[in-house]
Amino acid sequence: MITLGCLATGFTPSSLTFSWTKNNAALTNFIQYPPVQKNNLYSEVSQIQVRRQDWNQSEMVKCMVTHAAGNAEAPIVKPKPVVYQLPTIKVCSSDEGEEVSFSCIAKDFSPKSYEIKWLKNGNEVTGQKDEITAPFGERKDSNGNTLYSASSFLSVQTTEWSDGTTFTCVFKGKGENNVEVFKNASVTYKYTQTGPEGCREADVDVNILHPTVEDMFLKRKGTITCQVQINRGRVEKILWQDENKTDMAGAFKVPPKGKKGTFNLELEITYDEWAEGKKRYCVVESEDFFDPLTKLYQRNIELMFEVNNEWNAAMEAEEDTMAKTALTFILLFLITLLFTIGATAIKVK
Numbered sequence: 001m002i003t004l005g006c007l008a009t010g011f012t013p014s015s016l017t018f019s020w021t022k023n024n025a026a027l028t029n030f031i032q033y034p035p036v037q038k039n040n041l042y043s044e045v046s047q048i049q050v051r052r053q054d055w056n057q058s059e060m061v062k063c064m065v066t067h068a069a070g071n072a073e074a075p076i077v078k079p080k081p082v083v084y085q086l087p088t089i090k091v092c093s094s095d096e097g098e099e100v101s102f103s104c105i106a107k108d109f110s111p112k113s114y115e116i117k118w119l120k121n122g123n124e125v126t127g128q129k130d131e132i133t134a135p136f137g138e139r140k141d142s143n144g145n146t147l148y149s150a151s152s153f154l155s156v157q158t159t160e161w162s163d164g165t166t167f168t169c170v171f172k173g174k175g176e177n178n179v180e181v182f183k184n185a186s187v188t189y190k191y192t193q194t195g196p197e198g199c200r201e202a203d204v205d206v207n208i209l210h211p212t213v214e215d216m217f218l219k220r221k222g223t224i225t226c227q228v229q230i231n232r233g234r235v236e237k238i239l240w241q242d243e244n245k246t247d248m249a250g251a252f253k254v255p256p257k258g259k260k261g262t263f264n265l266e267l268e269i270t271y272d273e274w275a276e277g278k279k280r281y282c283v284v285e286s287e288d289f290f291d292p293l294t295k296l297y298q299r300n301i302e303l304m305f306e307v308n309n310e311w312n313a314a315m316e317a318e319e320d321t322m323a324k325t326a327l328t329f330i331l332l333f334l335i336t337l338l339f340t341i342g343a344t345a346i347k348v349k
Contacts, residue, residue, distance in 0.1 A: 018046035045147040083110040100161040104169030108147040116152040119168040142247035203232035220271040226282035241281040242308035338347040
């Protein structure tokens with residue numbers, strides 16, 4: 001059994017009655033405690049027990065109060081379960097002369113509680129350093145869960161960045177039962193012909209193909225296509241998001257690992273969505289991006305008027321053609337009729 005509570009505060013006089021319902025059916029096995037007075041106002045509590053399976057099935061339980069000043073009610077909403085997810089982490093370095101800067105991006109973790117620290121060759125970074133850690137943002141996934149991102153930046157003297165040196169970004173979050181969980185990523189000094197190797201960058205082009213006007217007007221629906229050209233690097237996922245930047249269920253594609261070329265992800269849009277100018281976002285996720293690459297699709301309102309004008313003009317032109325054709329047939333019919341009447345008159349004479 002699970003115990004639910006209902007608190008009424010700030011009322012006077014003290015007489016107040018609680019009642020409970022489940023799916024609009026009255027519940028009677030509740031407890032109502034005596035009112036408590038503070039500063040001439042009263043507070044009162046009521047509790048009820050429900051079966052765990054009923055609570056898990058999200059059946060609607062309501063607490064209602066009746067009072068001389070008015071009535072009120074409040075639904076008891078089952079809180080969403082906490083999502084536990086470790087982030088993906090990317091670490092990059094850049095040489096800026098007398099200093100070397102490191103960046104650590106931790107993406108899509110939950111819950112929000114976290115800590116980031118830096119290690120050099122396995123030991124916590126000490127000595128002269130500049131370090132900044134800050135929230136990076138949040139988003140909702142296709143299940144409506146909120147995922148968080150954070151970033152940390154570290155600057156040290158170039159003397160600490162030499163061949164074979166490894167800097168590690170360590171992320172500490174919370175797991176189930178409040179257990180600490182960890183994830184890390186490292187970058188190791190590697191010299192190339194152009195100097196120390198920095199972050200890899202993916203080379204990706206994104207293009208949005210709009211639905212055809214014929215489909216929207218004749219079929220009352222069309223297809224938006226996100227065309228992704230992968231020239232270099234790896235793309236983990238291509239997906240569509242709605243106007244609230246929430247992942248759309250089932251609207252995603254995972255390109256084969258390391259494969260280059262063009263990949264298309266289609267999304268159906270109805271005429272009503274199209275006419276209202278609904279926004280859709282094509283999102284390309286890559287471990288080589290600090291932020292996902294996002295491309296907006298939105299129908300141009302001015303284009304809509306232009307298309308409507310073209311459509312109306314085409315319809316008017318078609319109507320004119322039909323009218324001319326009908327007139328031609330009528331004239332031909334009259335000429336034929338006159339010729340027939342004339343021929344008949346000649347025969348009679």
